[in-house]
Amino acid sequence: MAGQQGSGHSHKAHNKQSNKSFKSKHATKSNLRDQAKGRTHRPSVKDPASKAARQASQKVQAKHLKVNRKHHAKQVLDKKRSLLDDQRGLFAGKNRNGDRVQRVVAVVPMTEDVSSLATVELLAEATGGELSGVEGYRSLDVPKFHNQSLRFLLLPPASRTSSLFPILDAAAVADFVIIALSSEEEVDAQGETVLRCLTGLGVGGANGGVLGVVKDLPGGNPTLASSTRLSLQSFLTHFFPSVDRIHCVSSTPSASSASTSAMAEDATPAATPSSEATLIVRALCEKTPKGLRWRESRPRVLAERVAWEKTADEEPAAQAPQQDAPKGFEGEETGTLVVEGVGWGDFKVSKILLAPPARPSKRNAAAPSETMSVDGAASTSAPYDPLSLPDDDADSLASTNLPDDDDFGMDEQTWPTEEEMASAPAAIAARERQEMPPPARPGTTPKLKKVAKGTSAYQAAWILDDDEDDEEIAEDDEDDEAMKADGGAQDADEEDEEETEFIDTAADETASVSARPFADLTPEQEQAQLQEYLSQRAARRNAQNLDDIDFPDEVDTPLHTAASERFARYRGLKSFRTSRWDPYEELPRDYGRCFMLEDWRGMGRKLERRQAEEGAEAGTRVIVHLAGVPRRVVEEHNPLHPFALFGLLKHEHKYSIMHFTVQRNTENSDTVRSKDPLVLQQGFRRFVINPIFSQHTMRNGGKGSNNVHKFERFLRHGINASIATAYLPITFGNSPSLLLRVPTTSPDDEHASPDQGIHLIGTGALLSSDATRITAKRVILTGHPFKVHKKTATIRYLFFNRDDVEYFKPVQLRTKGGRIGHIREALGTHGYFKAGFDGPISQLDTICLTLYKRCFPKWGRVWDGRPLPIVSKEDVQQHALTAAADGADGAEGEVAME
Template sequence: MGQKHNLKKQHKAFKARHATKGSIKAANKGRIEQSEGIAKKHVMTKLERRNLKTQARATKMSALAEKNKIFDGRNGVPRNVAIIPLTGDIDSVKVAEQLSTSLEAVQSNEGAGILSIPKFRQKLRLFIPKFQDFYQIMDAARGADFVLFVLSATEEIKDYGEQIIRCITSQGVSTSFGTIWNLQESLGTQLKEKQVVSSLTSWFTHFFPSEKLYNLENDSENKIIGRLLCQRTPKGIHWRDSKAYIIPEQMEVDSNNNIVLIGSVRGKSLSPSQFMFIQGYGDYKIAKIELLHGGNGNAGTSENAGMDVDMETDMDDDQKAIVSTEFSRLLPAEEAIEIHEDVNEHMEGRGIRVDGHADVTSLVEAKAEDNMIKQSRKLPEGTSSYQAAWFIEGEDYESDEDANILTDEEGELVAAEDNEMEDDNNMESESESGDEEMELESHREHDIEREAKDDLEFPDEIELDPMVPASKRLARYRGVRSIRHTDWDAREYDQRMPEEYPRLFRPGNLIAKGNYIVKNLGFSDVVSLGSKIKIYLETNDTNVRTATEEPSLLLNNGQLIAAYSLLPGEEKLGFVNTTITMDSEVMEPIKSKQPILIQYGPRRMLINPLYSQGGNSDNDVYKFFRFIHPGRTAVVTFIGPVSLTNAPVVYYRHDPENTIERKIIGAGSVQDSDADRIIVKTAILTGLPVKIHRKLITIKHMFFSRKDVEYFMQVPLFTKLGAQGFIKECLGTHGLFKATFDKKIKSEDTIAMALYKRVWPKRAVQV
């Protein structure tokens, strides 16, 4: 056994309780040490915590009392209740009668459809939209304080009923209740009743987890529903309550052909300088507001009854600059933006544009080629400039095979014999044109499915016709080295630019713009919340006057017509960019520019949307989607009235043959109104490597002529396996070329070239 070494000197261990300056400096690695300076947090005592909870409870109770204030008293606003049936066997009129009987309601003399409830000192207004009128149901649910869904105990809820409740929840809904109709009369036994109630409750709580179902045939539960309608505070809809709106009690036309609406101000205070939007009709300018009596809001009092408020309100210069005094969809001509002229359009013989500039190399080669043409020499096809130097000047050299070749209107080559037979076949082609149109119509759906499948497997890839020059077919496209960093001028002139584009409204940041408008307009005490008013709207629309002459539309049939105020600028046209997330029930892709219905805020439009990628880009350039596939998210762009709030958006399928059912496609919200958003369509050309020599590759089947290769020479190349390269030189006359890449290419790789062009949205149509 070895002996333990005991002669080694043992140094005293460093036992300092604090780190040295050197160790601190090494740990900081050059960073400057800063003192935290955090004060010791005060620990609240039990009494302080109890006092804090009491204050929070008092604040909430005060806020609820303030919200319910507009419903109380003699001048209180009626509570709007929409009765929505989900099956066709439900009689909504009997549901309303049962509800009014349980509440011991009496007809009020303030207007048709308004019920007075003496027991709770409240007023209710019941709206009964038709089950077969989808738009009427959506409008009623959007403007109501309470939504009463009625489920049948005997009839199963079908797709149409499910679409109703799904669309209502997507557009935003206030306080909702669920009721069951025909439970005891149809079933009888308690066991069956429990089974039906359990099944319907499971279905209803999927959409409203915190709500329960009430039996309308049970007196006690019927009274509970009535008490909740009279005493509960409606939670409201955020986008709706952020503006002033009116549910008219009367609608008429005065001697000056102005629409006259009588109703109470809801949401926010109303300014006479605003425009009003009547759902189903359009935008109108306020001519005058007559205050009938003040409501229970902060500023309205009964002493102001009979006061007239017109457009001549006291506003400073900044407010007048915000408010538009003339109704116009577009900005004035003097405020239109300047469109930049495309200098490269006037350059003859230019090559393809790369990052906004014409290809100088192609331009020089084109000028040299023009000089050779001026020398009046005809050379055989495929002769290079080196070979042309050996031919004798002044003599023509033509191939006899090309003597019978002609060029048609599209630039394609056709034989002379075919050209002579064209006149003989004109009559036959005209007779067959009708059959071809029918055949194309029958195969339209099949073609869309095939295009969607190809777009999913080979996105943005196109095939060139060998007989059509690529420079002609892709004349509007340009090359881009990086779509995220390219300097693309948003206001560059384009032949397909909409005529109204320079005069479109450009609000910029929606949140900042909305806050600025509300802060500087001073809506405070013009017409306060809860005040009953008579509002005059300027119009020459005969359809609205005809509708007002039929009070059954508004009063007898239970249709809810709401008039919403617009923030200054919301009557203008602009780019409307909204997000869309495909509904889980939609299993087929939707093609871009295919007509769909959109509902954002109070508006409902028929649009031909452009789908593009989401996110934020520094250069405001976004990729265009030919299809939006199930489960994906995109941005929808169209030209229409802008929205300065992030209102919810619902998309419906447009079917002109079926005007009753509307199938939901997806939902989203308003993103912005950026008119400088550049949506670019991508076209990817692909080729195959023929010969590989290290990083020098010979490529075929991308182009079919030498001129096309020279035209697109400056556009960068890439492969599907991640290599980057560029065209080095042309080979022959059939579109072959050599290219170099930054790494070795595999034989199974595919060579590609991406080209881009800007696409423009179309104007929406009001529905």
């Protein structure tokens, strides 16, 4: 029994661990991975987990069926063949005129010792063809290469300042671009600018439409010739990676053949100059030009002849100005009802006629045709049927909208009184007799200006009124300079001793200027003073740029002006990223002149599809008549430069708010401020703009949370692009953008500076047309902690009077250490106040109050090629303010500028 008791005894283990069971209703990813053991799981139709899985499996099975794969591959192949046939078909047969469609080739010589005409003549000599044409272009028929026809645009050397825009115009309409290099002279800075501009327009990218040509490699030394060729190839590949070879065309066969045979990596037999020239012509004739995406959606015309003529119903010029001045020219493709004359503006098409063949055959030699005389008068024996005429759906030339005066405060203006209306005829008669006007009515005397002591009336006359919205940026800089000239933010009692005086500029301006004898300076003295002024302005701008880098957006509070008045147009935001800002609040009048688009991108795609279905057949020679063209367009046109027309899509003549990205050119170190006058090359269009720059927000399609973006005073270098905003005609599509700074004087001016070249500021692309995008300028007022007790501090130097403290009390404070606070109460009458923060602050911390104001650009216009003004209104204000602060006495030649 004892044995039974011993066998029945058991000891309970108290240290046994019992884990919770795994309650997941499905297998884990690691379990499934372990079970698969590297096998790929394929869904099965026979055993689906659910209805959705069954449908997905059926789609996968149908996609991977062999017959479906064959059909899909055939569809892709047919699509590629159709696209290739469309591209080749334009140059394969003949057009409606019975001519071969010419391939347009732009020849760009990079140095002065290279001639575009000589290069084309060597190409024609190698193929045995004959050149024909007039100055500016040459035509070459190549029967042995698929009976193709080439049209060469002869361009001036790229080293000249005046050659940049003709080269860009030619590249915009050309199918191929030949870069003619020299083996003796290097490409200068202006030539590199031309190459960078061509790259910015997309020339020579994926389309591979750039060919490199060099003339006369060094002879007698094969090693030197080979190294020269490789050096030129490396230089050109830096700008155009698709260029894999530099071809040599020369009249000395020994140099080129020796250099070619000396190249170790070239496995082909030695090529003679004539054979390399033949290879170039063969590539031009057989290669299919892919074109540029931004120009393929618009018709374009390259003019052969340009003439100006009067209309039949036009009155004599002595009685009425010439209103209708059609201009007819022949081209190669089609035009639309509103076209852009590159560099001249927008014109309306009156009619498009079918042009006669360029070289009529013997069969059609006796057929009637329409020709144009030298003076532009057309003689027609049998008129052709028009290909296109304006209809009711044609776009008009109305570029701006008519703003509603009620929306911009015009309803607050009073109508003239009966007394003013009655005295108007007498005032007009007195003005015609050059008599003095009657005494001014009470309350209408000229206002007085507050200037520094020692400022003469002549200097005060240059200080302009800052009552416009487009001068707001200059106001901040002027106040900063004035405060720096006064000695900065010092004690208020010391600053009260500064004396000011009031000058009646309207009464003393004429007397002071007329009493001072004016002496004309010699051209050398004027040029020296101008260069001195420009150097001083550049130094001042560089100093402002460096100051903005070290202390971004920080502005000193004005000492003698209330901050509530100085920053009356600013507002405080709790969060710049999320706070709501009404985009239609306090808009300038220019906003009412613009057309607003709800869906800019969708409308552009719709209009591009419609444009592709309409118009004349591509490659047709036409005669386009334009209405309302000034005679100076033909008179000022240089026949050596190409004259091109681009058809505009509907609404592209109307102005709107356009935004485009800008990436600074790393080779340019100029200081670029917002609202600086610049030239914008937007695809094939050119404008003069004064853009404002802002940060590029990548979230939410570039809009962010509230579509509010920080204003940038300067366009800086870096990996991040900026956004430029300007009032411009609408352009659909992501066309490339080039920002250029052109010379302030004509290149032909004898007093022009040697560095007066065209500088590429930056490149980018069109972003959008969004009227609700807000560009907010930030201003940071800084103060100093006078006394600190844990989370409470007494702040000074942020304001200088008690009223400003009460005015800005709702605005949130922050410190550079990351603390957030608010104004509690004002202390005394000198701007001291007590503030509370969300944590302890340091005595060395800086208190910041951030304010924002919406900025707007200036109105843009089409650039006519003339030099931009040297001195702007902001420069005059800055110069006068600096001279007044320094106590200048207004000596002759210092502020007498135009």
